[in-house]
Amino acid sequence: MKCNEVAEFISALYDGEKIPREAAEHLGACDECGGRLAAYSAIGAELRRAASLGERTDVKDRTWENRKALRSSWWRKSQESMRIPRLAFASMLVAIFLLSGGLVLVRARPNSTGSVLWLAVKLPPDGEVLHVALATDGEPGSDGFAHFSAVPTGGIFSMSVRFLRREDDRVELGVKTRYENPDPNFTGDAEQRLKDIVQQSLWVEPGRNAEISVPGLGSIQFAGDFIDHKPPSFFSPEDTVDPKANEFRIVSPVLIRGREVVFNEVGASSTGDTSRGTGVSIYWPGEGRFLFSSAPFKDAVEGSVFESQIKFSVEGQEYLLLTAVPATRATHVWMKHEPRYKPSEHNTGERDDVSSLGGGDRSDFPKE
Amino acid sequence: MAEEYELWERIRRGEAQAFDAFYREMGPQLLGYLRQIVGNCQAAEDVMQETFTQMWRSPNGFTPERGTLRAYLFGVARKCAAEWWRKRGSVDGSPIEEPAECKNEIASLVGDALQRLPEEQRSLLWLREVEGQSYAELAQILEIPVGTVRSRLFSAREELRMVWYATRPVKKEGT
Numbered sequence: 001m002k003c004n005e006v007a008e009f010i011s012a013l014y015d016g017e018k019i020p021r022e023a024a025e026h027l028g029a030c031d032e033c034g035g036r037l038a039a040y041s042a043i044g045a046e047l048r049r050a051a052s053l054g055e056r057t058d059v060k061d062r063t064w065e066n067r068k069a070l071r072s073s074w075w076r077k078s079q080e081s082m083r084i085p086r087l088a089f090a091s092m093l094v095a096i097f098l099l100s101g102g103l104v105l106v107r108a109r110p111n112s113t114g115s116v117l118w119l120a121v122k123l124p125p126d127g128e129v130l131h132v133a134l135a136t137d138g139e140p141g142s143d144g145f146a147h148f149s150a151v152p153t154g155g156i157f158s159m160s161v162r163f164l165r166r167e168d169d170r171v172e173l174g175v176k177t178r179y180e181n182p183d184p185n186f187t188g189d190a191e192q193r194l195k196d197i198v199q200q201s202l203w204v205e206p207g208r209n210a211e212i213s214v215p216g217l218g219s220i221q222f223a224g225d226f227i228d229h230k231p232p233s234f235f236s237p238e239d240t241v242d243p244k245a246n247e248f249r250i251v252s253p254v255l256i257r258g259r260e261v262v263f264n265e266v267g268a269s270s271t272g273d274t275s276r277g278t279g280v281s282i283y284w285p286g287e288g289r290f291l292f293s294s295a296p297f298k299d300a301v302e303g304s305v306f307e308s309q310i311k312f313s314v315e316g317q318e319y320l321l322l323t324a325v326p327a328t329r330a331t332h333v334w335m336k337h338e339p340r341y342k343p344s345e346h347n348t349g350e351r352d353d354v355s356s357l358g359g360g361d362r363s364d365f366p367k368e
Numbered sequence: 369m370a371e372e373y374e375l376w377e378r379i380r381r382g383e384a385q386a387f388d389a390f391y392r393e394m395g396p397q398l399l400g401y402l403r404q405i406v407g408n409c410q411a412a413e414d415v416m417q418e419t420f421t422q423m424w425r426s427p428n429g430f431t432p433e434r435g436t437l438r439a440y441l442f443g444v445a446r447k448c449a450a451e452w453w454r455k456r457g458s459v460d461g462s463p464i465e466e467p468a469e470c471k472n473e474i475a476s477l478v479g480d481a482l483q484r485l486p487e488e489q490r491s492l493l494w495l496r497e498v499e500g501q502s503y504a505e506l507a508q509i510l511e512i513p514v515g516t517v518r519s520r521l522f523s524a525r526e527e528l529r530m531v532w533y534a535t536r537p538v539k540k541e542g543t
Contacts, residue, residue, distance in 0.1 A: 011522035015496065015503070039529050043478060044497045050476035051400055051498040059395030060413070064384040064424055263428055264380060286426035353425045 001026045006033050014040045114226035117163075117171050117204065124218030125153055133230045134173075136166040141174075146194075155181025157217060158193050170205040171224065179217040243328050248272045248294040250280045250357065251324040255290070257317050262287055268357040269324075283356045289341035292321075293334050300334035310335075372437045380427045391420050394438065397499060398445055404494045405449045405487060415452050419445040435508035439501065443509040446491060453487075481532040489524035496521060 001022045009023040010033055019027075027033045115137040121130040128149075135143040144162030151157050157179050164172040176197040204210050204224040211219045243249060249271035255262040263284040272279040272293060279293030291300070292310075303312025303319075305328060310321040312335045319335075327333070342352045378386035395416060402412035402419075423429070423444055430440045482490055488510070495501040495509065506517045 007526070008519060008522040011525050012518055014525075015518075015521065017503075017518075036529070039533075040525055043525070043528055043532055046476070046478040047482070047493065047497045050479045051494075053476065054403070054479075055400055056396045059392060059399065059416075062388070062391065062417070062420075064387045064391070260431060261428055266381065284428075287428075 010037050114228040116227045116230050117224045118227045120223045122221040134163050136171050140164045170203050173202045174199045175202050177214045179214050248328045254322040256320040270357050285353050288339035291336040294328040294330040296334050300336040303333045305333050373432050404490050415448045419448045439505035439508040484531050492524045
């Protein structure tokens with residue numbers, strides 16, 4: 001071999017690669033090629049030396065704001081920043097983000113020695129019941145949840161509940177509530193909405209109902225039992241694997257485009273009811289908004305449903321949406337992708353870098 | 369690898385603390401690289417911040433099957449740097465005048481020689497020689513085949529060798 005034929009192999013050899021026998025033989029006998037190898041080595045060492053001289057060991061302090069709340073530390077996250085799209089509030093349905101516990105597949109059994117309070121919260125005016133599991137073996141404030149919903153008779157109801165302490169079979173909760181009617185100029189910031197509300201103490205014990213009065217709305221009833229673990233799911237005990245008629249629900253969704261995971265919203269859930277003209281929307285920073293409904297709506301593409309898998313094709317790409325439970329009784333679903341959607345352009349105070357999942361009665365979702 | 373996957377899962381779940389640790393570990397290396405790419409320490413700082421911000425806001429771009437997290441980070445950084453060049457109106461990635469306080473940090477003969485190479489060659493050599501990136505990682509960062517990495521590295525080394533020897537002062541012996 002000639003020097004010019006061996007040159008590239010010298011570079012590879014210097015990088016730790018094996019080279020052909022002929023190239024190796026030539027290199028051993030050629031001063032020029034040996035000199036090239038020595039030059040590469042010297043230049044590499046000099047580059048690393050120069051880099052070492054200029055290397056910094058630190059970077060500027062930065063604050064990485066929590067992108068979204070997590071189920072395991074809901075209360076703490078909600079105190080920092082929690083943002084929910086206005087869409088969620090427009091729904092008659094409850095759009096609960098990442099509640100600290102719930103039950104879908106397994107009913108929790110009351111157990112007076114359990115460390116988890118299985119709380120049932122009955123909301124006015126229509127008696128809707130929320131079920132939430134709260135750990136009672138931690139520090140004050142170590143567990144809690146926040147709830148927001150549009151009230152059927154109008155207005156917005158906000159509530160936060162957190163564990164304070166346990167004494168034998170009694171648990172003290174710190175509760176903040178707020179009812180706003182007519183609709184406020186919603187900013188989507190949970191901390192701001194409940195910031196000036198005085199926290200009330202509420203003792204809950206099995207077999208006895210406790211109440212808190214919400215001016216303008218009515219009384220909220222709290223009942224609780226102790227269970228031995230936190231159920232790993234998101235809905236109320238009435239929910240089953242089998243979706244209700246007209247229900248379309250998404251739980252812990254994972255969206256796959258081709259072979260790429262677009263998003264994985266562990267712990268988030270929302271539901272829509274096609275008879276009430278609602279669907280589910282998911283916003284993910286950088287990907288825009290995805291709207292789903294089990295009935296056709298404007299500009300939506302049709303996809304297929306099998307158990308907890310939804311397949312559809314849009315913009316020339318294949319998508320697979322996985323949810324933790326079967327989404328609907330329907331066999332087809334309609335989906336619309338708005339890649340350029342930005343929450344900040346539609347609702348004051350919303351941010352484009354925070355993911356969200358919610359129900360909604362969008363005008364382009366159909367009523368059956 | 370398992371640790372890297374675990375770290376990324378935490379970042380994907382939105383754990384700011386995990387991302388901050390990643391930022392503090394990788395930031396200095398990335399900054400060194402970007403200084404070579406954009407040739408200006410303030411711009412490098414800006415591009416680095418933009419890189420981490422992008423990763424934090426859109427954490428799903430990384431897939432472990434396609435390569436390492438480190439390579440993904442440098443790949444994102446390179447694209448951010450390219451965008452910085454585009455906004456600046458430069459088409460060839462030639463370095464801009466360095467503020468005096470930055471010059472001292474990277475001043476060296478070999479550094480000056482490196483700055484005379486095209487951006488891609490600077491990237492390749494820095495990532496290979498200083499950061500120790502593998503051929504596979506370089507292929508991931510530059511989005512080129514591994515075989516092309518090998519040949520382009522050779523070209524870059526030859527270019528730098530010629531520039532370095534042409535500009536290096538001759539040492540006098542015996543003094």
